[in-house]
Amino acid sequence: MLRLLNIEFQKLKYNKAAKIIVITYFVLITFIALIASIEFNFAGINFRIADQGIFNFPYIWHFNTYIAAWAKLFLAIVIVSMMANEYSHRTLKQNLIDGLSKKEFIASKFLTVGVFAIISTLFLFIVSLILGLSFSDYNEFSIVFSDLEYVLAYLVKLIGFFAFCMFLGIFVKRSAFALGFLFIWWVIENIIYALLKFKIFKGTQIADTIVQFFPLESMSNLISEPFSRLNFIQSAANQLGESLHRDYVVHWYEILIVLAWTTIFVNFSYRLLKKRDL
Amino acid sequence: MENILTIKNLTKKFGALTAVKDLSFSIKKGNVYGILGPNGSGKSTTLGIVLNVVNATSGKFIWFDGNTSTHDALKKVGAIIEHPNFYPYMTATQNLKLVCQIKGVSSPKIEEKLEIVGLLDRKDSKFNTFSLGMKQRLAIASALLNDPEILILDEPTNGLDPQGIHQIREIIKKIASQGTTILLASHLLDEVEKVCSHVVIIRKGVKLYSGRVDEMNASYGFFELKSNQNSILKEWLSKHKDFKNFKEEEDKITAFLAHELDAESLNRQLFKEGIVLTHIVKRKESLEEQFLQLTNNLN
Numbered sequence: 152m153l154r155l156l157n158i159e160f161q162k163l164k165y166n167k168a169a170k171i172i173v174i175t176y177f178v179l180i181t182f183i184a185l186i187a188s189i190e191f192n193f194a195g196i197n198f199r200i201a202d203q204g205i206f207n208f209p210y211i212w213h214f215n216t217y218i219a220a221w222a223k224l225f226l227a228i229v230i231v232s233m234m235a236n237e238y239s240h241r242t243l244k245q246n247l248i249d250g251l252s253k254k255e256f257i258a259s260k261f262l263t264v265g266v267f268a269i270i271s272t273l274f275l276f277i278v279s280l281i282l283g284l285s286f287s288d289y290n291e292f293s294i295v296f297s298d299l300e301y302v303l304a305y306l307v308k309l310i311g312f313f314a315f316c317m318f319l320g321i322f323v324k325r326s327a328f329a330l331g332f333l334f335i336w337w338v339i340e341n342i343i344y345a346l347l348k349f350k351i352f353k354g355t356q357i358a359d360t361i362v363q364f365f366p367l368e369s370m371s372n373l374i375s376e377p378f379s380r381l382n383f384i385q386s387a388a389n390q391l392g393e394s395l396h397r398d399y400v401v402h403w404y405e406i407l408i409v410l411a412w413t414t415i416f417v418n419f420s421y422r423l424l425k426k427r428d429l
Numbered sequence: 430m431e432n433i434l435t436i437k438n439l440t441k442k443f444g445a446l447t448a449v450k451d452l453s454f455s456i457k458k459g460n461v462y463g464i465l466g467p468n469g470s471g472k473s474t475t476l477g478i479v480l481n482v483v484n485a486t487s488g489k490f491i492w493f494d495g496n497t498s499t500h501d502a503l504k505k506v507g508a509i510i511e512h513p514n515f516y517p518y519m520t521a522t523q524n525l526k527l528v529c530q531i532k533g534v535s536s537p538k539i540e541e542k543l544e545i546v547g548l549l550d551r552k553d554s555k556f557n558t559f560s561l562g563m564k565q566r567l568a569i570a571s572a573l574l575n576d577p578e579i580l581i582l583d584e585p586t587n588g589l590d591p592q593g594i595h596q597i598r599e600i601i602k603k604i605a606s607q608g609t610t611i612l613l614a615s616h617l618l619d620e621v622e623k624v625c626s627h628v629v630i631i632r633k634g635v636k637l638y639s640g641r642v643d644e645m646n647a648s649y650g651f652f653e654l655k656s657n658q659n660s661i662l663k664e665w666l667s668k669h670k671d672f673k674n675f676k677e678e679e680d681k682i683t684a685f686l687a688h689e690l691d692a693e694s695l696n697r698q699l700f701k702e703g704i705v706l707t708h709i710v711k712r713k714e715s716l717e718e719q720f721l722q723l724t725n726n727l728n
Binding site: 245 | 443477480481482483484498499500501502503504506508510512514515516517518519520523526527528530531532533571
């Protein structure tokens, strides 16, 4: 296993573009801290975002995992190109000739993807912990370490998404087209959702029930948006006579769906590679 | 002798096209093999199959004693296929280090192999700054990293300039002289003739011949004869049962043997008949001539 990780690490280590993007990614995550410094005047009242409770434990776990998940698109570029480049440089062929089996090839890529996800999760965990300890109103141990399922959901979300990128890279063979394909897939999922929700199953929950099984939708379902949980949004909504009630919980079956997709994507990648003549 | 590679009834179809048809041959340790065939005859496909990058439609191949999986067997093989493929953003040393990791060998050999192919002074240059000839030489260095039991070379001089071709040939000769089993695919017809002891000839995916180079044609060679009495010589040749035919070009007569006959006894016989030769040379057909004969016979 270490050998496979080493091989992949060696490939990435000297790739300047990949290195820059990975560094940007982690810098970007630390920039969540900058949100703390956002201040603005609203109807004569001075708002400081940090004071609105976004860095309160345990809410911070929800908020930060949701925000940081957006940055995964940066790593998506690296992952898609590390797959597609093996085709365009024809090094995949050379790797196999040199004695790497197709299974080992996929394993080395998936392990790397897994390591990316784990490092990102640990990194986010530490950044959030520091931010929380500096800004949170509650610092009791039991509160600090509650709601950690969001961190787990973040990890699963990243692994699932990266596995999808990996599959696209192998499937499309060209990084630019693979990223384009990722966007098209996202558009298609949304169009299908809109069709189901507003045309076919109008006024029911059936559309949501179906769409939660789609790959990208299942990943985004893991961590639902945290903004409407904020006090000031809630009270604003109340004043408008609206009450916001959403399901913020990370459900076990949501994790299961994403893990199922991960298995499917890794499996498909392997089968595709096995079937193809290079 | 120990088998290195055995191919049994290998067939590969690309849709309606059959690239390799029921091909069988085996490679034994210590010999130098050539695979000859015109472009598109299925050489690269065959090599691709045994190297695990092309899936066979049917048939099988066995590496070594058959107890190792293909990818483990490939760790004991050095192979260069068509174009040299490396990571363009890595230097020569970095690329070879990666190959070492894949093959599971230690890296001190890198400099030694770069030395063999004459790239040691460029070891820290990036692959994308290399000329085609240098890329090809790097590929050879990479194939040698594990001190392979067999070196597979698929048209290693394709697209190189004369100097590059010469360099590659010298390297191949050097490796062959060290006793490494080599499997060399086409284009180097004259090189195959000089280096290879065995040859497999395929055309349109069908094997035409496999065996020793010198036994390729059931041919006993031919004589090139010159005499001042050419008309008598021709008459004598046409009657003699040891010759199947002859042809005359200017004043030189080329007579093809039907049976074994050495130059001395021919000379003696002719002298007895009163025919004095001014020129006598016994030769075998070159591989190129035999190859063309074999591949054309099918048309």
